[in-house]
Amino acid sequence: MHSLIASPFLEQHILVRPGRRGGALLPEQHYEELRALDPREPSPDWLAEAVRGQWDDLDVTGRPAGDVLLVRQPSTWSYSKASWEVNLGCNYACKHCYLGLKVQSGMAFPDKRYCLELMAEAGVLWLQVTGGEPTIDKDFMKSWRHAYGLGMMLTLSTNGSLLWRQNLLDLFKECPPYRVTVSMYGATKASYDELTQREGAWDLFVQGMNAARSARLPLRVSVIVTEDNAYEEQAMVDLCTSWGVDHEVYTNITPTIYGGGEVLGAQSKEHLRMRRQFTGCNAGHTFFHMDPHGLVSICKIGRDDQISLPNEGIQGLARLGAIADRLMLRTGGCSGCQLSGACTVCRPLAKHYQEAKAPLASYCRHG
Structure with missing residues (x-):
């Protein structure tokens, strides 16, 4: 199993290690170099250095890239x-x-x-x-x-x-x-x-x-x-x-x-x-x-x-973004509220509270 993951993340590229905190940002050219790398080739020197700088108990110097690294492919979707x-x-x-x-x-x-x-x-x-x-x-x-x-x-x-x-x-x-x-x-x-x-x-x-x-x-x-x-x-x-x-x-x-x-x-x-x-x-x-x-x-x-x-x-x-926008914008029983700009819960959660007939104090500033 891999010890490292190189992956796109939102608008960036990152290097992370399963089971560990922290990580490192990858310049796009380094990420593309890893994508093109034959798994049998040794890990690049810059990768070994980046790993040592982040996790001092892992040394990938000279090891075949495929033995330690999984490279995630780019996605046309925006989810992370x-x-x-x-x-x-x-x-x-x-x-x-x-x-x-x-x-x-x-x-x-x-x-x-x-x-x-x-x-x-x-x-x-x-x-x-x-x-x-x-x-x-x-x-x-x-x-x-x-x-x-x-x-x-x-x-x-x-x-x-x-x-x-x-x-x-x-x-x-x-x-x-x-x-x-x-x-x-x-x-x-x-x-x-x-x-x-x-x-x-x-x-x-x-x-x-x-x-x-x-x-x-x-x-x-x-x-x-x-x-x-x-x-x-x-x-x-x-x-x-x-x-x-x-x-x-x-x-x-x-x-x-x-x-x-x-x-x-x-x-x-x-x-x-x-x-x-x-x-x-x-x-x-x-x-x-x-x-x-x-x-x-x-x-x-x-x-x-x-x-x-x-x-x-x-x-x-593809339909999820429009659904999100609609759910976040709905007002339900809150139309005309003068405090709506300072709500402490999102609209979907407020809907659950309203359906449950919860006391206002549990979710609304009016309470």
């Missing part, structure tokens, strides 16, 4: 990032989950493989693999390995409950993730099992985190604060610190992807925070989201007017 829900099924039943009903269904592996290949053709370099809980999917390992072989920098979003399994640890050693983001639902067994509504979930989380830390996986923890565990917020942060793991705290609960408000009861009122002003994003233009059935939307939130990637092929993505 994507997220993929492998499934909606999960081994937890978290009270706050934005996915709502957790149904274990999706595409057969040949369709998953085909969609991954279309993503690579569309220019996707950074791929977030999520769920549900992606590691319980029967095709997870095959899908991960295939995406890695296509030259994608992979991030796994997981509850960490299966990270202790040796087959997963072996997979991540062979095909290193760029990042493994683990959600944390409490600092004790009582709070963790209560929020996930699964007895023994805390034990699996600790076992998974210990194994992942021992394997030196590139971990980041998402500390989820809810009504059940709010009193443990600092304890969760302290535990991340003692583990030496990066973390980020999330306190605002959102409605389900179907606009359901049943999960909003998990919101800790003392931890409800007004978000920063929403100033726009490139959803649908430089990145997109794909659900378990290959239905592509502008993001995880704005799922209206989905495009079937297996049925329409890569040409279906």
Whole structure:
């Protein structure tokens, strides 16, 4: 397997290393030189120097380029990032989950493989693999390995409950993730099992985190604060610190992807925070989201007017930009609002809050 990836990225060309942070910009002439290089030829001196400057534990001097380097081809599409829900099924039943009903269904592996290949053709370099809980999917390992072989920098979003399994640890050693983001639902067994509504979930989380830390996986923890565990917020942060793991705290609960408000009861009122002003994003233009059935939307939130990637092929993505512009511009129940220029959520998310009949304070400055 390759140790380096040279790839177009937006309007530039970059050199990245799976499993590692950082990278290097490549002048266009260097990228074109790598594209034209016979895989049996030794790596150019300038490449060896650039690699040493970025990662001092990797030396490609004199090694055949094909042994260490995968060169991504240019794409006529503008996409560079994507997220993929492998499934909606999960081994937890978290009270706050934005996915709502957790149904274990999706595409057969040949369709998953085909969609991954279309993503690579569309220019996707950074791929977030999520769920549900992606590691319980029967095709997870095959899908991960295939995406890695296509030259994608992979991030796994997981509850960490299966990270202790040796087959997963072996997979991540062979095909290193760029990042493994683990959600944390409490600092004790009582709070963790209560929020996930699964007895023994805390034990699996600790076992998974210990194994992942021992394997030196590139971990980041998402500390989820809810009504059940709010009193443990600092304890969760302290535990991340003692583990030496990066973390980020999330306190605002959102409605389900179907606009359901049943999960909003998990919101800790003392931890409800007004978000920063929403100033726009490139959803649908430089990145997109794909659900378990290959239905592509502008993001995880704005799922209206989905495009079937297996049925329409890569040409279906041509409609995504117009869909994004329409969803971002719609006003719904907010027409005439004098504060619309300072909204703290995008229009697709505001629509979910409105459908869920959420209190204004949870998403609107009028609250």
